[in-house]
Amino acid sequence: MRLGEINMSKDTMDYNEFDSLFYPNSIAVVGASPVPGNAGATMLSMMLNHGFPGKLYPVNRSARDVLGLKAYSSIKEIPGPVDYALLQVPAEKAIDAISDCSDKGVKFVSLLAAGFGESEDKTGKELEQDLAKAACQRGIRFLGPNCMGFYCPKSHVTFGNGFPRESGPVGVMCQSGGNSVQLVRSGTPRGIRFSKIISFGNAADINEAELMEYFARDPDTKLIIAYIEGVRDGQRFFRALKDATLSKPVIVLKGGQSDTGCATIQSHTGSLAGSNHIWSSLLKQTGAIQAYNIDECIDIASACLFLKRPASRKIAVMGFGGAASVQAADDCCRAGLILPLIADPIKQELQKFIPTAGNIFRNPLDVTRIYFDPVKLGQAATILGGWSDIDILLLHIRVELTDASMVEAKTLEPTVQGFIDAARETGKPTVLAIYSVYSDSSYQGYLKAQQMCMEAGITCYPSVYRAANAIGKTLKYYKKR
Amino acid sequence: MRLGEINMSKDTMDYNEFDSLFYPNSIAVVGASPVPGNAGATMLSMMLNHGFPGKLYPVNRSARDVLGLKAYSSIKEIPGPVDYALLQVPAEKAIDAISDCSDKGVKFVSLLAAGFGESEDKTGKELEQDLAKAACQRGIRFLGPNCMGFYCPKSHVTFGNGFPRESGPVGVMCQSGGNSVQLVRSGTPRGIRFSKIISFGNAADINEAELMEYFARDPDTKLIIAYIEGVRDGQRFFRALKDATLSKPVIVLKGGQSDTGCATIQSHTGSLAGSNHIWSSLLKQTGAIQAYNIDECIDIASACLFLKRPASRKIAVMGFGGAASVQAADDCCRAGLILPLIADPIKQELQKFIPTAGNIFRNPLDVTRIYFDPVKLGQAATILGGWSDIDILLLHIRVELTDASMVEAKTLEPTVQGFIDAARETGKPTVLAIYSVYSDSSYQGYLKAQQMCMEAGITCYPSVYRAANAIGKTLKYYKKR
Numbered sequence: 001m002r003l004g005e006i007n008m009s010k011d012t013m014d015y016n017e018f019d020s021l022f023y024p025n026s027i028a029v030v031g032a033s034p035v036p037g038n039a040g041a042t043m044l045s046m047m048l049n050h051g052f053p054g055k056l057y058p059v060n061r062s063a064r065d066v067l068g069l070k071a072y073s074s075i076k077e078i079p080g081p082v083d084y085a086l087l088q089v090p091a092e093k094a095i096d097a098i099s100d101c102s103d104k105g106v107k108f109v110s111l112l113a114a115g116f117g118e119s120e121d122k123t124g125k126e127l128e129q130d131l132a133k134a135a136c137q138r139g140i141r142f143l144g145p146n147c148m149g150f151y152c153p154k155s156h157v158t159f160g161n162g163f164p165r166e167s168g169p170v171g172v173m174c175q176s177g178g179n180s181v182q183l184v185r186s187g188t189p190r191g192i193r194f195s196k197i198i199s200f201g202n203a204a205d206i207n208e209a210e211l212m213e214y215f216a217r218d219p220d221t222k223l224i225i226a227y228i229e230g231v232r233d234g235q236r237f238f239r240a241l242k243d244a245t246l247s248k249p250v251i252v253l254k255g256g257q258s259d260t261g262c263a264t265i266q267s268h269t270g271s272l273a274g275s276n277h278i279w280s281s282l283l284k285q286t287g288a289i290q291a292y293n294i295d296e297c298i299d300i301a302s303a304c305l306f307l308k309r310p311a312s313r314k315i316a317v318m319g320f321g322g323a324a325s326v327q328a329a330d331d332c333c334r335a336g337l338i339l340p341l342i343a344d345p346i347k348q349e350l351q352k353f354i355p356t357a358g359n360i361f362r363n364p365l366d367v368t369r370i371y372f373d374p375v376k377l378g379q380a381a382t383i384l385g386g387w388s389d390i391d392i393l394l395l396h397i398r399v400e401l402t403d404a405s406m407v408e409a410k411t412l413e414p415t416v417q418g419f420i421d422a423a424r425e426t427g428k429p430t431v432l433a434i435y436s437v438y439s440d441s442s443y444q445g446y447l448k449a450q451q452m453c454m455e456a457g458i459t460c461y462p463s464v465y466r467a468a469n470a471i472g473k474t475l476k477y478y479k480k481r
Numbered sequence: 482m483r484l485g486e487i488n489m490s491k492d493t494m495d496y497n498e499f500d501s502l503f504y505p506n507s508i509a510v511v512g513a514s515p516v517p518g519n520a521g522a523t524m525l526s527m528m529l530n531h532g533f534p535g536k537l538y539p540v541n542r543s544a545r546d547v548l549g550l551k552a553y554s555s556i557k558e559i560p561g562p563v564d565y566a567l568l569q570v571p572a573e574k575a576i577d578a579i580s581d582c583s584d585k586g587v588k589f590v591s592l593l594a595a596g597f598g599e600s601e602d603k604t605g606k607e608l609e610q611d612l613a614k615a616a617c618q619r620g621i622r623f624l625g626p627n628c629m630g631f632y633c634p635k636s637h638v639t640f641g642n643g644f645p646r647e648s649g650p651v652g653v654m655c656q657s658g659g660n661s662v663q664l665v666r667s668g669t670p671r672g673i674r675f676s677k678i679i680s681f682g683n684a685a686d687i688n689e690a691e692l693m694e695y696f697a698r699d700p701d702t703k704l705i706i707a708y709i710e711g712v713r714d715g716q717r718f719f720r721a722l723k724d725a726t727l728s729k730p731v732i733v734l735k736g737g738q739s740d741t742g743c744a745t746i747q748s749h750t751g752s753l754a755g756s757n758h759i760w761s762s763l764l765k766q767t768g769a770i771q772a773y774n775i776d777e778c779i780d781i782a783s784a785c786l787f788l789k790r791p792a793s794r795k796i797a798v799m800g801f802g803g804a805a806s807v808q809a810a811d812d813c814c815r816a817g818l819i820l821p822l823i824a825d826p827i828k829q830e831l832q833k834f835i836p837t838a839g840n841i842f843r844n845p846l847d848v849t850r851i852y853f854d855p856v857k858l859g860q861a862a863t864i865l866g867g868w869s870d871i872d873i874l875l876l877h878i879r880v881e882l883t884d885a886s887m888v889e890a891k892t893l894e895p896t897v898q899g900f901i902d903a904a905r906e907t908g909k910p911t912v913l914a915i916y917s918v919y920s921d922s923s924y925q926g927y928l929k930a931q932q933m934c935m936e937a938g939i940t941c942y943p944s945v946y947r948a949a950n951a952i953g954k955t956l957k958y959y960k961k962r
Contacts, residue, residue, distance in 0.1 A: 114839050176807075185917065186917075186919060189919055227804065255807040255811075256810075257811040258811045258813075258815065259814065260810040263810075264806050264841065264845060265807055267843050268847075269803070294808075321659035322657055322659060322745075322748075322749035322750070323736055324659055324660075325749065326657075326710065326736040326745045326746055326749060327742075327774055329744075329745045330737065330739045332739075332741070333739030333741050333742065334738070339741045357572075357595050357596050361748075362744070362748050364745060366749075398659075398663075400666050436663065440921070440925055440928060443921065465774065
């Protein structure tokens with residue numbers, strides 16, 4: 001289906017038609033210029049780096065070319081069709097640009113400029129209304145204003161440098177460009193890949209409700225992360241959200257959980273943020289998973305994607321240190337997980353090769369005295385993971401302990417490998433928590449360990465607290481479903 | 482005052498006498514051996530590395546020397562006086578070792594072995610009682626069992642390798658050896674130094690109440706961190722704690738905040754953990770600052786030590802990103818901080834050199850568009866810090882943003898320097914939060930920035946959330962006092 005065939009009425013917009021918007025064959029970047037640091041040129045260069053296979057047209061009144069691409073003085077002068085236009089023009093020129101796009105037959109636009117509904121003065125707010133009206137009249141759908149456009153690895157459209165080329169199961173709808181980038185930066189090293197990230201800013205046209213409906217039906221999207229500052233169409237959004245959670249996990253980060261946060265939002269995307277209390281109870285009703293910040297979004301997404309669905313909340317925990325085990329127990333209980341008493345046969349099997357003194361044969365299991373022995377640690381993890389009373393295995397590693405670090409002792413990687421093998425052998429849903437990282441060498445070890453986990457499809461957290469919290473929230477979602 | 486003069490009756494123990502215990506001239510390590518990995522030899526080597534200036538005596542039945550130090554077959558055969566003995570002997574030999582120490586005239590002992598009150602069997606618990614009785618009868622005071630002894634930089638006694646040689650204002654009493662080490666490892670790069678860290682394990686003799694009384698009166702200690710799993714003498718402890726908080730901040734981490742955590746404690750230090758609810762309300766009454774984990778202990782200690790006492794909860798926040806500013810506002814409000822509306826003259830001054838579009842001139846102030854301009858960032862921080870309506874300045878830095886990182890752009894260090902200069906120039910209590918660190922180069926930049934802050938006496942956090950939380954808790958302490 002080509003763009004020309006799309007029915008632009010919001011209420012009857014068809015899923016497949018919306019989907020095709022994300023696969024343009026030709027993109028114009030209006031406002032790209034050869035001036036160093038120009039944002040339009042940066043967009044073009046990102047698209048080139050990402051291997052966009054279609055046509056890229058810089059539009060600039062005076063320049064002949066931008067980044068070696070032939071530039072056009074107006075979008076209307078571009079010879080072939082233009083499927084998608086990125087408008088990098090000042091706010092006051094936006095309506096003219098939309099009008100030119102319409103003349104050219106462009107149906108889908110992202111408007112990057114700020115200076116609309118989020119402004120303090122009336123002009124910006126009125127401008128936004130006029131813009132929405134103009135676009136609607138001319139049959140143009142747009143993201144923004146005050147957005148970054150979208151990232152879709154399958155179509156090689158991007159708004160960030162170094163974003164992964166591989167597609168993945170996470171669909172993101174995000175009112176903030178910065179948070180979109182943060183999700184990619186923090187998710188990538190943890191193995192999270194995206195179907196599409198849609199930065200939709202002030203949501204003057206395409207809004208949260210439509211995007212939620214879209215992602216709910218998008219077969220490429222298995223999990224949705226939504227960063228919302230306010231809603232344009234609350235009723236429809238909550239209905240869409242409720243529907244979406246029936247088929248896939250939806251993690252919602254509501255920006256503005258405080259009065260000052262809400263006030264900040266007015267200057268960020270101009271949204272009416274709404275009371276935190278109301279939001280929280282509405283979200284609860286929909287079955288969405290609420291996150292407090294971006295880190296928590298990624299933590300929960302990791303658990304949803306990489307932790308096989310556990311049969312129960314019963315968890316076995318193993319790591320180093322008595323107090324660390326006490327803390328791990330507190331962290332897990334806080335998250336609603338259950339630590340059954342260790343079964344005698346399991347204990348006896350462990351005690352065959354782990355000294356009794358200085359270790360704690362409970363759940364959490366403290367195996368401090370075999371800290372530097374990856375082989376025994378792997379054996380212990382396999383035995384614990386094989387325990388039939390538990391359905392989740394959490395293995396926690398302190399990189400720096402008393403007088404040496406696992407990196408210096410070269411035992412971190414073999415220990416992680418042993419844990420990965422134990423997870424595979426027992427088939428038990430397993431997570432790792434790797435912490436106590438205070439030096440550059442420890443951090444390098446951490447990154448390497450994280451990569452090993454990622455390649456093995458096992459999720460890895462920077463603390464037991466964050467691991468337990470993510471597992472707990474994910475299990476609550478499964479339970480509701 | 483020499484050790485021989487100490488009155489050992491617990492109830493009349495004098496502060497100065499207790500103090501002198503931490504400054505031994507001679508130390509015997511009973512159970513040190515030349516066998517690789519021997520824990521006693523490790524203790525000796527740590528003491529040597531730390532420059533202990535007094536006499537060190539390995540005690541071993543068969544070895545002639547350990548680490549080049551002449552070994553004695555019994556502590557009684559050591560020619561000179563022994564002020565302090567570290568007993569690295571199995572549980573069942575502890576009473577004999579105590580008896581030998583008594584014969585030798587040793588008054589102060591640390592008993593490292595586990596296998597006492599924390600054991601599951603009755604034998605261990607009985608052994609601990611017998612041990613306490615034996616020591617009391619013979620006038621010996623001891624730390625432990627199941628402990629690491631103590632670290633006192635001034636006397637060059639240590640239980641960890643690479644612990645700082647410099648003394649500092651933080652006194653730690655800790656039922657866990659692992660947590661003691663964790664406090665040093667995490668506190669050191671953030672500029673925290675210690676007067677003494679006392680690992681007191683099962684507290685069969687010297688207990689939490691005495692140590693709290695001691696630290697309350699210790700002039701070298703300006704702030705106390707206590708990791709407590711359970712109390713031996715609850716009434717006296719809470720009285721001591723209440724007294725201590727009148728003269729210095731006391732941060733208490735109560736291990737076992739859940740049922741499973743409490744059960745774990747029984748196998749860790751054998752303490753009766755007590756209900757979290759009761760603990761929490763008792764701690765509240767004393768004016769102590771409650772922490773949830775070790776990271777929070779260090780976060781709060783940093784705020785207490787490095788943040789000049791602010792005149793109010795009013796804070797100005799500056800950083801990069803609209804959504805990051807929304808989140809920062811949420812984080813600050815959650816912590817009980819107040820973000821006044823930005824004053825017009827401050828706003829006008831900022832707008833003289835910061836473009837209006839794409840930035841948010843509120844509080845939090847979002848200065849995304851000057852992200853790579855350390856000079857302007859420093860100017861902005863100075864203007865914001867000079868704003869008379871606020872008493873705290875929080876500057877947050879995202880190391881990795883859209884298409885490049887501050888490390889790659891070489892702007893991180895100058896930006897941090899500019900912020901440090903702004904803090905100095907305005908004299909406003911200032912903290913930095915540095916986050917968005919996902920690569921090795923970013924982490925190196927982070928460590929360097931952290932060091933710059935440390936050297937400038939400014940506290941630096943890995944997130945706005947943690948910064949705000951620590952400031953909030955510290956202010957609540959000041960308010961109560």
